Amino acid sequence: MNAHLGNDAAPALPLASRQDGEYPRPQMMRSHWADLDGTWSFRNTGDDPAWRDGFPDPRDIVVPFPPESVASGIDEPDFHPVVWYSRLITAADLAAAGHGTDAPRVLLHFGAVDHRARVWVDGRFIGEHEGGHTPFTLDVTEALGTEPSTDSPAATDTSPGAGSHTLVVRAEDDPHDLTQPRGKQDWHEQAHDIWYRRTTGIWQTVWLEAVPTTAIRALRWTNLDHETMRLTVRLTGEHPAGTRLRVEATWSEHDEHLATVETTVGPTAHECELVVPIARQANGQAEQELQWSPDAPHLVDAVVTLVAPEGAAVDAVSSYFGIRTTRIGGGRFLLNDRSIDVRSVLNQGYWPDSHLTAPSRQALRREVELIKELGFNAARNHQKIEDPRFLYWADRLGLMVWGEAPGAYAFSPTAVQRLMREWMDAVERDASHPSIVTWVPANESWGVQHIATDPAQQAYARALADVTRALDPTRPVISNDGWEHPDSDILSVHDYEGEGDRLARTYADDAARTRLLAGLGPADRLILVGGAVDRGQPVMLTEFGGVNHQPGAQRDDAWGYTTAADGDDWIARITALYDAVRASSFLAGSCWTQLTDTMQETNGLLNADRTPKEPIERIRRAVLGR
Template sequence: MKKLKTRWTDQVLEHPDQVLAEYPRPSMRRESYVNLNGYWDYVITGKGKRPERYAGRILVPFSPEAPLSGVERSLHPSQVLWYRRMLPGEVERRSGRRWLLHFGAVDQFAAVYVNKRLAKKHLGGYLPFSVDVTDFLRKGENELIVGVRDFTDQSYYSRGKQKLQRGGMFYTAQSGIWQTVWMEEVSEAHVDRLKITPLYDEKMVEVTVCCADRGQVSVAVSSEETQPWEVEGEANEPIRIPVPRMHPWTPEDPFLYFLSVTFGEDRVDSYFAMRKISVSLDAEGIPRTFLNGRPYFQRGVLDQGYWPDGLYTAPCDEALEFDIREMKRLGFNMLRKHIKIEPERWYYHCDRLGMLVWQDMVCGGRPYRKWYVTYLANGLEKFHIRMTDRTYGLLGRKEEKGRQQFVEEMKETIRLLWNHPSIVTWVLFNEGWGQFDAKEVTRLAREMDPSRLIDQASGWFDQGGGDFRSIHNYFFKLRFWREERVQALTEFGGFCWRCREHSMSGKVYGYRIYGSKKELSAGYGQLIKEVASHIGEGLSVTIYTQLSDVEEEVNGIYTYDREILKIDENVLKEWNEKCSI
């Protein structure tokens, strides 16, 4: 495939010491921050072999498969990818202080060594992990080594849309460190996590300061409209704080409050928003999504989060913002983050810029039976025939360990992203890929987070639960049945136009092919006109496929390099204005 650059590629390569240097965890900031991105030593060995020497340099946090890494080499399931660097001199042991080492995400299994001693093992390619390395440090130089294995689609582990043999709707597999690596120094007794829950109807916010130790905490709240006010409470206990003259958060007015927590010598800064997402009946008795107590039509775009130069990793923070800002400028108010968990800064930008988020869980499992999961299920969906998801073997979920891992990662995803007001819906399963026991999984998700909505099964293999009848429609005439749940068109369109100079592949994958921007824009307009005609019947959510091209899939609103807007912006804006309740 042809290499593609983005407008940010060269600036990353010109300043490798500044790659993704922004503070990676905006929901819990400290003054202490040591960024470990940049060039590391690397080598790929066989399984069970420890490196005696290294092959070259890799630019972290870009995967070895990504052009920006400088390696452009695939990691196979039988191999181990080794990283090595020395820790900065400022990382040294001090009385009463601890050093925490954080990894945003490492795909898929990681073993972390400090000065040749094993400090941490972690399984799961999409979730962050941390380790207290204080007791492993010594005077002088300190060596950090990370060994990584990635089974991609050769096991039941979560992998998203990665495939060793890419093609069509499945993309280049990536591996290793793909989010920021960083360190912070904390006091012996410190805050581990914040859980912030807006209680919209009560005009209060509930803050739980999670710590290993007990003790008193102080929570200060402020905003651009109010003077700070402070409340004291106990660590690990919910603290309810009134929010006078409450200013609600919406995509049109993304108002944020600021929050500071003090626990002993430790201080962390955060933020929150006052918003409520719910399902209620409108004036005609139709179930709709409501935002802050009012009907709110969600106009969304499917967002895969792939980049031609960085694969899973955006080249820079500005690039992360670009996708959000552009979709907002074109009139969309929601992004469905598709089978991927982004770095936390992406959600922070959605919070502050005003973009609703539907967050997919990352799918896994063994290869599913395509005739059953794709063709038969899609055909029967036309007739509203519901298929069971307890056929574990056909759905690629035969291993109980794989099912358990999915549930644990779902819970950890909810914990990780809890504080972000932009997230309004959890999407548990997509088109039957690795789906199982959706009713029970929905119950667990609802029990853990009753404040957000749930799309139980996006596309097909709907088990009748969750808040949505979630429809994928690429081929058939759109039809609705009266439902107690919200009617949501969670994937549709996928119209293609290949911009030759801005495409990686000569192959074209999509659902309807056009020869020019003019033809594509006209086709899009006609499609949205037909879709909009169903709003009166109960349609409350639309999610167009998709934000940008990805490799062979050239059905994006933007080209893969984010250079060409392929659909006329006036057409996009006009129909987004018309699609409302």
Template structure:
């Protein structure tokens, strides 16, 4: 999102008011503080033997390099960030301090000869973990899941003690952090520190399935399955059984180290109109012995760039051009910040977006828990996935024709390595989900560096999806073409599009952000006054009238080659009131039925 000159900044004193419990979502008071977010956190690789560790932990905030030798300050509700209302703490940490967690729990899993894995959905940013006083490892990265084998550190009895140290430099460091800043204002929001996704345990055999995903070979009606094995053996084989409505429709077996191809008879494609998903049972064999088994799923779907009958590059889904239109979705909550209060809340935003007639969501400089993408898969919502931005400060220059091309950020080797490592981890983890159709490594030159190299890395990691190299600007050019598949402009509030004569034949033309129409709703804002939108309105009728004008202009661009557009934004976020819904999700500012009728004409 672009920063504009007429922002009204949020006074720091308003944070206390905003998170005092005044601005609650419909789910705030439904959260079980003893056992929050109990759903299985990894729907793409499901095992039956697992244990959820969410709930009340001990915590302390101490100067960096200190240890909680004198005990802990109080209790925190995991997995809500320490700055959030639902954490029960609402304290700022900052780069000079560290956040410590401790939890003593009974191991409920029957270990036997199996290994015990400790999983963290996400911790922002650096996490060091001890089990029963023994260090098991350090992880850096605020948006990717990680795990440790803690079998050898477990006590013989049931009682176990887990300790975690977290350091997060926020916007003082070069790491990916999205919209978080130490001093929230305008389009920059409250810091998120510490554990913000589910912490859990599972038992696995010594050799077990570590990763599973698949790709569609559209032209041959074939699905290709890939597995990664922890502690592999040459004798290992994988069997994939495919089910449709609980009926076995095919299976394939082969070496665990190889891609397995299955020809599907009359395959049912996945699309927003028909989000068909196939259930999968994946078994690891050593000879005739079954070593490990997980449940999973896949979708038969294809996304590619191709020319339409007029010669314009479009996004083709399953062999047909499909205009994609959706909101910019930042995934923030007034009660949990990065963390939705419940799974129902996590699902709510996708459901409402779909009810309004959008067929796509751009997940903006944030990565959600795996369950969010699972819901998108189930419901048939297309997703454009941003890489969270970081190490900002570079400038861009504006050329005629609202094409932004400028200076890449001169990032340090450490900063570059942090970006590449986490982007790789994110893509490896989330390329499973068929709802994701576009990767967006950079937004508006925010920390953008070596664009061509990052696009090449993205293509190598996943050649099956499209790449929007720099949403909104600072394009690296190859001749007259931008690097990547997409030419993407941002403009507020009115829609614009790239010049078809220059870009329409070789790149997909996209309006990556527009709109930002603001309407503060009394009793549902982060602060009582001085909230803002890119253009503000006093009532719903006036707001809808302006939106209708924007859509009329947008609709006229589609025959000229515009392939997708993204409206800012799904919900209000802190002082921004340009959402389709209020920040607390209690007021829908537009009539969903009218929006759906209008949006359907785009497709």
């Protein structure tokens, strides 16, 4: 039996649309959680199965920073095929997670562990997960109910004491396994060309959450149209006949109640759907007041409550959603049925001292702010499934995001299965965010190098695009960003031509569009393959620019597609290339390469430390043309 949370009213919960960016799962919040980030014990040599109970001679590592990074305290960028972590779960951690009679089950959440993780508590195997960029959750209730360890060799500085338990994580990340989805992580020991140092092991937040026996497990928001949302709720545990699920939606900016919807949950149901009509949106003349867009990123708060037959609240979570639609039409990208110029920047999401992990949670907000200050309304998160807290700030501050899969480099049954599974998990994780407007499951034929001629690779790319549409039919899908599209809702092109006049001729008018799509593109790659035809889809220049500029100390290994002589020349080149894009009669959007310098790539608008290479106002004028 569940202990009830009280009467029919939901318990006090944080306001999801106005959170501070700390909560690891921003669209499903509870009142209590325990952050397990910080100093853990670490081993990166040897692989002894006995270490599930703890391990000798550990070093300290700062989680969630990868061991290759300076921020971790390890700072060893060489190969780490297997690494081990350990820390204590204390009584204080359980109390912070809200553990008690109202919430007896304890869930251990991992934001991301690259690439394969196995987990033990007090030497007891709890579970495992494969996929280095997606979250997983393990129920550790039973393990924590066992006699706590009092002699763990991993506890070198602090005695475990009564009520403490030893958590051990083994992470396996074979740097030479090209079937692993890896994105920009280099397979060479030293970073080269456009690839960067690796991110091994735990690289997103580890946290505890206590929940009732019967609980809300997951939420999924879907825009059905301009005035209707669909909420899919997944549940765990048993619930008696007469259990209800209630949703209350509020526009907190104006303290305006928008909707209350209830449905009865079947006794054996572990998933149910509610249609949430927003009545005020029926007035078409006023619907834009509440719609989400980059210029007006309105969010609607929602409290989702599981209610027992007698009226007591069993479980409740706080969430938010945005009302907006995305589609293509007339050769344009449409947001809320209106054409919008997609002005995007390529965002590697890489920091010099912490790699794929942001140096702080505040840095995720600042990244979104900088992108907008530079004049962009969108970001293409390149070859990375970004921390959900970045997406929260994109939702809240108004930034369209292209969600992209980290590619594998080989084509094989194993590579297909791995990327398909991980990408499906990523779409499921992020589909509720209004900021996500486009899905990109493949880039530049990575992992499908012979897609132009190989029917199997064409089928794989089409399958990736189609499974994305099956999971989320509400957003456009790019089948293979850059070239060689077998089935794409947007025809994207990568073109690093450095002269504005020549770029302008390539994208001038409808005749230029026909030439572009009928033959080889700028990288000597076909734009359409596998029987794909021009259906009038929008054409976007989704990588261009890439101008090398080093205003300070010069790197010997500096790399860019073209090089500017100085700051004035750099601004002139950016302006000329954007003038070419603006002059096109058919381009529906663009994506500048890139936001920041990243290791040897010195073609960022910002230095690696996020300082601008020239005053932001100058860069913004070049991007906007005004």
